[in-house]
Amino acid sequence: MADQQERSPETESIRYLDPRQVRVFRDDGGTLYATIADELTVISPRFLRARPLTDPDRCLSIRGADPAGKEFGLLRDWRRLDPESRHLVETELDRVYLHVRVRRILSLRDYGYLQSCVLETDRGVREVTFRDARDSAIYMGPSRVLITDAEGNRYDVPDIAALDRRSRALLSRIL
Numbered sequence: 001m002a003d004q005q006e007r008s009p010e011t012e013s014i015r016y017l018d019p020r021q022v023r024v025f026r027d028d029g030g031t032l033y034a035t036i037a038d039e040l041t042v043i044s045p046r047f048l049r050a051r052p053l054t055d056p057d058r059c060l061s062i063r064g065a066d067p068a069g070k071e072f073g074l075l076r077d078w079r080r081l082d083p084e085s086r087h088l089v090e091t092e093l094d095r096v097y098l099h100v101r102v103r104r105i106l107s108l109r110d111y112g113y114l115q116s117c118v119l120e121t122d123r124g125v126r127e128v129t130f131r132d133a134r135d136s137a138i139y140m141g142p143s144r145v146l147i148t149d150a151e152g153n154r155y156d157v158p159d160i161a162a163l164d165r166r167s168r169a170l171l172s173r174i175l
Contacts, residue, residue, distance in 0.1 A: 015073040017062070022075055024085035032088065034062055042072055047092050050074060060089070100126065102157045105170040115174055119155065128155065133174045145175065
């Protein structure tokens with residue numbers, strides 16, 4: 001058919017990478033590189049989780065730094081990378097996926113559609129603002145919720161039932 005798009009082999013198949021095929025390193029100037037199967041080297045690669053919420057450690061997409069983000073492959077079992085590569089990838093993932101776990105909710109103030117909250121987290125005490133938290137909450141099961149603040153940071157409440165009574169009461173006001 002004349003109106004069908006032409007498809008190249010690159011768009012039809014996904015390239016799966018074994019951890020033994022990938023090496024991640026920094027040069028003396030601090031630039032990050034990923035060498036794939038001794039075939040190509042990606043300058044300033046981006047590592048994105050294929051399933052960031054449901055299975056964050058299974059597969060990573062290795063993409064170029066350009067705005068289009070060309071994908072060079074999906075890295076399976078990335079935790080089996082050599083130690084240096086694994087450390088560099090973990091550092092990049094921590095930078096991209098700020099994922100803060102909430103331990104307690106210390107205070108809450110309502111300002112109409114905004115809520116200012118002081119949270120005790122695994123990264124210290126944080127004051128955050130939620131805008132329409134009900135709309136930015138993702139329930140990850142019967143007792144787990146992920147809430148995104150007004151700046152796009154994610155706050156994970158891994159087990160609502162494990163929170164103290166006051167924190168649960170404040171959380172119910174947010175949600």
